[in-house]
Amino acid sequence: MSEKNGGRSVADSRTQRTRHRPGDCEPPPQSRIVKPYFQGILYPMDPTRVTVRPRHRHPLRLLPLGGCGEIGMNLTLYGYADEWIAVDCGMMIRQDLPDTPLQVPNFETPRTLGITPRALFITHGHEDHIGAVAWLWPHWQCPIYATPLAAGLLRLKFAEHGLAPNAIRVIEPGEALSSGAFTLRYLPLPHSIPESCALMIAAGRQRVLHTGDWKLDPDPLVGPALDAEQFRALAPVDLVVGDSTNAPVPGHSASEGDVARALAETLAECRGRVVVSCFASNIARIVAVARAANQTGRRISLMGRSMERMVSVARGLGYLEELPPLVPIHDLGYLPPHEVVVIATGSQGEPRAALTRLAQGRHPHMELATGDSVIFSAKAIPGNERPIERLKTRLERLGVTLFDEFNRPALHATGHPAQEELKTLYSWIKPTHLLPVHGEARHQQVHRELAESLGINAPLSPLNGDMIRYDENGLHREARHPQPPCIVSQNAVVAHPGLDDASAHGRRGSLHLALPVTATDTGWARIGRLMLESTGASPLDEDSFSDWLDDQLDAIHADTLAELRQSLKPCLLGWLAEHMQHLPSIHLQIMAAEMPSFS
Ligand SMILES: [Zn+2]
Ligand SMILES: [Zn+2]
Numbered sequence: 001m002s003e004k005n006g007g008r009s010v011a012d013s014r015t016q017r018t019r020h021r022p023g024d025c026e027p028p029p030q031s032r033i034v035k036p037y038f039q040g041i042l043y044p045m046d047p048t049r050v051t052v053r054p055r056h057r058h059p060l061r062l063l064p065l066g067g068c069g070e071i072g073m074n075l076t077l078y079g080y081a082d083e084w085i086a087v088d089c090g091m092m093i094r095q096d097l098p099d100t101p102l103q104v105p106n107f108e109t110p111r112t113l114g115i116t117p118r119a120l121f122i123t124h125g126h127e128d129h130i131g132a133v134a135w136l137w138p139h140w141q142c143p144i145y146a147t148p149l150a151a152g153l154l155r156l157k158f159a160e161h162g163l164a165p166n167a168i169r170v171i172e173p174g175e176a177l178s179s180g181a182f183t184l185r186y187l188p189l190p191h192s193i194p195e196s197c198a199l200m201i202a203a204g205r206q207r208v209l210h211t212g213d214w215k216l217d218p219d220p221l222v223g224p225a226l227d228a229e230q231f232r233a234l235a236p237v238d239l240v241v242g243d244s245t246n247a248p249v250p251g252h253s254a255s256e257g258d259v260a261r262a263l264a265e266t267l268a269e270c271r272g273r274v275v276v277s278c279f280a281s282n283i284a285r286i287v288a289v290a291r292a293a294n295q296t297g298r299r300i301s302l303m304g305r306s307m308e309r310m311v312s313v314a315r316g317l318g319y320l321e322e323l324p325p326l327v328p329i330h331d332l333g334y335l336p337p338h339e340v341v342v343i344a345t346g347s348q349g350e351p352r353a354a355l356t357r358l359a360q361g362r363h364p365h366m367e368l369a370t371g372d373s374v375i376f377s378a379k380a381i382p383g384n385e386r387p388i389e390r391l392k393t394r395l396e397r398l399g400v401t402l403f404d405e406f407n408r409p410a411l412h413a414t415g416h417p418a419q420e421e422l423k424t425l426y427s428w429i430k431p432t433h434l435l436p437v438h439g440e441a442r443h444q445q446v447h448r449e450l451a452e453s454l455g456i457n458a459p460l461s462p463l464n465g466d467m468i469r470y471d472e473n474g475l476h477r478e479a480r481h482p483q484p485p486c487i488v489s490q491n492a493v494v495a496h497p498g499l500d501d502a503s504a505h506g507r508r509g510s511l512h513l514a515l516p517v518t519a520t521d522t523g524w525a526r527i528g529r530l531m532l533e534s535t536g537a538s539p540l541d542e543d544s545f546s547d548w549l550d551d552q553l554d555a556i557h558a559d560t561l562a563e564l565r566q567s568l569k570p571c572l573l574g575w576l577a578e579h580m581q582h583l584p585s586i587h588l589q590i591m592a593a594e595m596p597s598f599s
Pocket of ligand 1: 415
């Protein structure tokens, strides 16, 4: 085990931690930071108090390596005076590549810039925030700080990779710590997994709120209610680095409490066996099913490896005390149908998931039939529309009654903030600047416009690989480092060869195309601007290229993004060869999004 982490102890003194909470009096004994400065750096200073300021002012630098211009694979590096920390290290599923492999952030840029973060801070346990840690951490060997649930999930990943878990440290929501020039506090916010935290990061004179994923939920079901005062006490922050996922959505997200009531009502209507399909990490949803099952006299069984894994970690942390003893799946046949509820993965129509096998009549321990019901307590992830449609058709053929986001919209709630929530949080923390992350280009753009309408400066939509400087003159892009995609293949991270690896030799420059599409009744259509990023490639007329691309999308029939990419590839290469002076090496990323609703 010790070879894997280089035999080096990560239990070093580079990162110092404190259990200080606002209002605490005693400075932590091991901290070298004096209390007034430490307190003032995370919360605004009392102007009457004399404090020691650092003599030299350095700019803060931000280097996002994932999550910008796309949803997934979040990783942001923060630098101050030659010291760096990393926030999150997630992966993304490349729906448009054959066999939908995982993509992880490219490690090359920090390596060539000589950046090794002194610590990695995880905001929460979703795969787009922790999924790449086991792949990238061996290069860094730094301490990893995570709240208990995310730490538990990381330990499982480390075990699978044969890595020793010593670097993983638990930090409780509300705690603060220091790491070199950086001071951080974990501030809990509701989300669709427990213990999601925003990070208040201070370095030099800069105070940044990195929001992570969040929503304002008055009834989150699991975890503490939102502490608005804690956020008001931060005002004014200099910079908010914020979740853009639902920035185009007007209004306010629904509450988990409302979803729980809708689930209880729906379950009470069902007569035969019931399968509830939801995301495994949504512990609040599992609690909601447990409550509804208790009320309706049903016993619970779990289907799906990720569901079993998540429930076992969450249970160990005391999150699922309402969950009654589970019925082993092979005993389901002994129970009368009206006493059964199964919580299963597979809401996205994944071919190997339990729900798909049930729909195909291939599950070894349970058969669905007329009178049974399936409740989809999850929304369709864009790009999965057609596999989900096929799954539902199969279930209906078996005579199963379906409840989903279309006939019962109250059965799911998003975990990300809509416009009214963004406005509320920003009115609390009063940021001077915004850097929109965690979103595709159009999410980032709408987020910027919303911020500007509130008087917040939002001059940039960052892309992965942008070196951004933040100082008294605001936010500036200093450099752009191209990020060729890195794919997990046969248990290793490899550079993805691009669109036509066979003949890529002798190409001039590189061209990265990010194509956002949405499912239509008949096929796919482009939604928002095509993103073209070229390095050293000959120029391209973007307008005529976009027009041509739209015609192609219109004509192609494809069920999945991978099929769409496969069909698009030859004509795309042909068009580019005809219209560019020299053919560059080409990377195409097709991303599915849902049509924004402005109802
Ligand atoms: Zn999340
Ligand atoms: Zn996320």
